[in-house]
Amino acid sequence: MFNIKRYLCVFLLLIMAIGANAQQSITLKELLNKVDQKAPILLTDSAAILIRQAQAAEVRSNWLPNLKLNYQADIGSSNNTVGPYFGFGIIPSSSGGIHATNTTTAAADNLGIAAFDWEVYNFGAYGAQNKVANSDVQVEQNQFAQSKYGLQAYTISNYLQLLRLQDFLAIQLRNIQRNQEIMRSITSLVRSGVRAGVDTSIAEAELSKARLTYIEINNQLKQVQLQLSAISGLPYQSIMPDTSAEMKLISQSAALQLFSADTVNHPLINYYRSVYQGNLQREDLVKKSYNPKILLEAAAWGRGSSIDAANNYNSLSTGFNFDRSNYLVGIGISYNLFDLRRKQLKLHTQQTVTDYALKKLEEQKILLANSASQADVELATAQQRLQEIPNQLRAATAGYRQKLSLYRSGLTDIIELNAALNILYRAETDYVQAKYAFSNALFQKAVSENQVSLVLNLLN
Numbered sequence: 329m330f331n332i333k334r335y336l337c338v339f340l341l342l343i344m345a346i347g348a349n350a351q352q353s354i355t356l357k358e359l360l361n362k363v364d365q366k367a368p369i370l371l372t373d374s375a376a377i378l379i380r381q382a383q384a385a386e387v388r389s390n391w392l393p394n395l396k397l398n399y400q401a402d403i404g405s406s407n408n409t410v411g412p413y414f415g416f417g418i419i420p421s422s423s424g425g426i427h428a429t430n431t432t433t434a435a436a437d438n439l440g441i442a443a444f445d446w447e448v449y450n451f452g453a454y455g456a457q458n459k460v461a462n463s464d465v466q467v468e469q470n471q472f473a474q475s476k477y478g479l480q481a482y483t484i485s486n487y488l489q490l491l492r493l494q495d496f497l498a499i500q501l502r503n504i505q506r507n508q509e510i511m512r513s514i515t516s517l518v519r520s521g522v523r524a525g526v527d528t529s530i531a532e533a534e535l536s537k538a539r540l541t542y543i544e545i546n547n548q549l550k551q552v553q554l555q556l557s558a559i560s561g562l563p564y565q566s567i568m569p570d571t572s573a574e575m576k577l578i579s580q581s582a583a584l585q586l587f588s589a590d591t592v593n594h595p596l597i598n599y600y601r602s603v604y605q606g607n608l609q610r611e612d613l614v615k616k617s618y619n620p621k622i623l624l625e626a627a628a629w630g631r632g633s634s635i636d637a638a639n640n641y642n643s644l645s646t647g648f649n650f651d652r653s654n655y656l657v658g659i660g661i662s663y664n665l666f667d668l669r670r671k672q673l674k675l676h677t678q679q680t681v682t683d684y685a686l687k688k689l690e691e692q693k694i695l696l697a698n699s700a701s702q703a704d705v706e707l708a709t710a711q712q713r714l715q716e717i718p719n720q721l722r723a724a725t726a727g728y729r730q731k732l733s734l735y736r737s738g739l740t741d742i743i744e745l746n747a748a749l750n751i752l753y754r755a756e757t758d759y760v761q762a763k764y765a766f767s768n769a770l771f772q773k774a775v776s777e778n779q780v781s782l783v784l785n786l787l788n
Contacts, residue, residue, distance in 0.1 A: 352566075352568070353568045353569060353570045353571065354562075354566070354567060354568065354569070354570070355570050355573070355787065356483075356484065356487050356569075356570070356573060356784060356787060357784055357787065357788075359483060359487060359556065359560060359562075359567070360480055360483055360484075360784075362560040362561060362562055363479060363480070363483050363559050363560045364476065365561075366559070366560055366561035367479055367559045367560070368559070369475060369479065369559075370472070370475060370476055370479065373468075373471065373472040373475050373476075374472060376468055376471075376472070377465070377468045377469055377472055379468075380461075380464050380465040380467075380468040381465055383461060383464065384458070384461035384462055384464065384465050386461075387457050387458060387460075387461035388458055388461070390454060390457055391447075391454050393444060393445065393446030393447075393624075394443075394444070394445050394446070395442070395443070395444050396441075396442070396443045396444075397440075397441075397442050398439075398440070398441040398442075398443065399438070399439070399440040399441075400438065400439050401436075401437075401438040401648055402436070402437055402438070402439075403434055403435070403436050403644060403647075404434065404435070433641045434641075434644065435633060435634050435635050435641055435644070435647060436633070436634040436644040436645070436646070436647025436648060437631065437632060437633040437634065437635075437647045438631065438632050438647065438648050438649075438650070439629065439630075439631045440629060440630050440631075440650065441627060441628075441629040442627065442628050442629070443625075443626075443627045444624075444625065444626040444627065445623060445624070445625045445626075446623065446624045446625075447621050447622070447623055448622050448623065448624045448659075449621075449622040450616070450619055450620075450621045450622070451616060451619035451620065452616045452619065453613070453616040453617055453619060453621075455616075456609070456612050456613040456615075456616045456617070457613060459609045459612070459613070460606070460609045460610055460613050463602065463605060463606035463609045464606060466602045466605075466606070467599070467602045467603055467606050470595070470598045470599040470601075470602045471599055473595045473598065473599070474595045474596055474598070474599040476595070477595040477596070477775075477780075479559065480775075480780060481771075481775045481780075482559075483556065483559065483560075484771050484775075484780070485768070485771075486552050486555055486556050487556070487569055488764060488767050488768050488771065489552050489764075490549065490552050490553065490556075490567070490568075490569040491569045491571065491573060491574055491763075491764065491767070492760060492761075492763075492764040493545055493548055493549040493552065494549065494568075494569060494571065495571075495760040495763070495764075496545045496757065496760060497542065497545050497546060497549065499753070499756045499757060499760065500538060500541055500542040500545055501542065502756070503538045503541075503749075503753055504535065504538045504539060504542060506728075506749060506752075507531065507534050507535040507538050507749070508535065509732075510531050510534075510732070510735075510745065510749070511528075511531045511532065511535055513732070513735065513736050514527045514528050514531050514742070515528065517736070517738075527741075527742045530742050530743075530746070531742065534746060534749075550564065553565070553567045570787075573767070573787055574763045574764070574766070574767050575763075576786060576787055577766070577767055577770060577783070577786055577787070578714060578763065578766060578767075580786045581711065581766075588777075588779075589700060589776075589777035589778070589779070590777060590778040590779060591693065591696055591697070591776075591777060591778060593778060594696060594777075594778040595778070596692055596696065597689070597692060597693060597696070600685070600688050600689040600692050601689055603685045603688070603689075604682065604685040604686050604688075604689050606685075607678065607681055607682035607685045608682060610678050610681075610682075611675065611678050611679060611682055614671065614674050614675045614678050615671070615675060617671075618664075618667040618668070618670065618671040619663075620661055620662065620663040621661065621662045621663070622659065622660075622661050623659065623660045623661070623662060624658075624659055625656075625657070625658050625659075625660065626655070626656065626657045626658070627655065627656045628653070628654070628655040628656075629653070629654055629655075630650035630652065630653040630654075631650060631651075631652045631653075631654075632646075632647055632648060632649045632650045632651045632652070633647050633651070634646045634647030635647075696776050696777075697776075699772065699775075699776040700773055700776040700777050702772075703769050703770075703772040703773035703776060704773060706765065706768075706769035706772070707766065707769040707770060707773060709765075709769075710762060710765040710766035710769050711766065713758075713762040713765065713766075714762050714763070714766060717755070717758055717759045717762050718759075720755045720758065721755045721756065721759055723755075724748075724751045724752040724754070724755035724756075725752060725755075727748050727751060727752070728748045728749055728751070728752040730748075731744060731745045731747075731748035731749075732745060732748075770783060771783060
């Protein structure tokens with residue numbers, strides 16, 4: 329009964345592995361296309377571009393003039409005296425004659441005004457405002473491109489992890505099968521009295537450990553699938569990587585020497601360059617915001633009053649008709665001399681911000697160059713590993729077979745057999761790690777040098 333359960337467990341693991349391999353795989357290009365369409369962060373960033381574009385359209389309307397229509401009808405006294413005053417927002421009427429005595433008789437009047445004012449020319453301030461608004465749109469668009477590129481790198485990294493974990497699952501399945509094979513040999517030898525029963529316990533422990541490792545790796549694979557599902561919108565069970573991808577890249581490693589870095593148009597560099605350019609535009613805006621302003625102003629108004637030209641207080645109803653009209657047109661210039669100091673202070677602040685943006689741009693160029701250099705080193709090391717590991721794998725496979733044969737003949741013990749099995753297991757995992765290190769270094773170099781599309785073309 330015990331053996332039946334054990335065999336059933338191995339059979340189920342085989343079914344799981346076969347089922348996983350039978351699923352239609354998704355290529356890296358297909359997955360990246362899904363991420364571009366469905367990733368929540370990209371949908372959010374694209375909406376942020378619309379906000380900046382709306383703000384730019386709003387800034388472009390700053391040149392529009394003001395035309396205000398006002399009308400009021402009032403009842404109150406007209407009892408004035410001569411003398412200047414500063415207005416506090418609500419100014420009592422100062423029109424009409426000056427009485428020798430205090431008069432509080434009510435009078436009625438109405439007033440309608442159409443007032444027009446237009447800042448006709450401000451020596452380039454409107455143009456500077458529009459350039460700043462357009463640079464904000466450019467920064468947002470480049471930030472979107474940067475987010476898209478960063479998400480692309482994230483997707484590639486997780487896809488390579490899926491390939492690695494899938495290979496580990498296959499190795500672990502073979503490890504379970506080998507332990508099962510050892511278990512069958514031990515059972516036969518124990519029954520014939522050639523081996524002690526303790527070997528059965530040791531083999532059973534190794535088999536159980538192999539099963540637990542398989543379960544843990546399978547869990548890790550599902551976690552990576554869930555992460556990719558969150559950004560691609562695909563069911564996580566359907567995200568199975570193309571197992572031939574790594575070997576395609578390795579087999580075409582010679583073509584990689586033809587690639588040249590394109591850091592000038594790198595999305596990350598474009599973003600920081602646009603931030604720097606935007607701050608230069610802001611410097612220009614500060615300079616032009618404090619320039620003189622030429623104003624065109626015009627007004628036309630009509631007024632009526634119940635007080636006539638002879639200073640008689642007539643019926644209140646006579647005050648609600650217009651009986652006087654006036655107009656006024658003028659051109660003026662406005663300039664605040666103390667703005668010279670304000671301009672210097674604000675310009676110094678903005679120049680400090682611009683200098684910071686320039687340093688960030690230079691920093692990112694250095695970081696990208698270092699990242700590409702590190703990837704070159706990793707790539708060269710990974711290629712050396714891939715050349716050497718087949719020797720390790722052949723020797724480990726031969727050693728395990730020899731030890732298994734010796735064990736079945738009673739010429740070695742279970743400890744040495746397990747040691748040979750572990751050496752083979754380590755050689756297989758080293759090979760998987762070497763393939764992953766090569767692919768990961770290759771894409772790290774491609775991301776740093778803005779050549780991801782060229783590497784993806786190798787997978788076709």
